[in-house]
Amino acid sequence: QKEVEQNSGPLSVPEGAIASLNCTYSDRGSQSFFWYRQYSGKSPELIMFIYSNGDKEDGRFTAQLNKASQYVSLLIRDSQPSDSATYLCAVKGPSGQNFVFGPGTRLSVLP
């Protein structure tokens, strides 16, 4: 059973702080990793993806991947109340189009 795990939260951070969201996965063959944001009552939207070990930055967001540890994280700098949402980690295997989603971490940014 391929699994993706996330702390369900809620994770509360003050406005302006760095929010750190973590995700672990079980399938060592996984090759692509994605972060989605889902606001309450809305569908998920893609924030960013990462394939290679290391960091990938996009604006206030930084994805970090460590394949040896089977760990991927998302950092949100200068957190804003509008960042309050559930963040979903998704992992794609080496073949096919099978995406496995984690349960999501609920982030609350306090003004």
Next chain:
Amino acid sequence: GAVVSQHPSWVICKSGTSVKIECRSLDFQATTMFWYRQFPKQSLMLMATSNEGSKATYEQGVEKDKFLINHASLTLSTLTVTSAHPEDSSFYICSAYRRGEGNTIYFGEGSWLTVV
């Protein structure tokens, strides 16, 4: 802008009737689309994988005769909830796999189904 469109956004139907939800990829061809269900404050639950031109692959516990999936073209998949009951009321979301940069999936806006 949106790359996957889902319709309708909201639908209310009477118990025992059927409801069809459409999912369209707007500017790319999607050989594979996915259907999810999500109850309030719960995780996404994959219902089935829809492949263009072939039968859908259903997840364990999902009734294929109740949730009919048709992927008749490279840009359209439909989910029909047959003989709907109040317990089928949920948020249904589709996604489409897009080849190219990212090789990722994009979600439709979702459809809220209420069965009364």
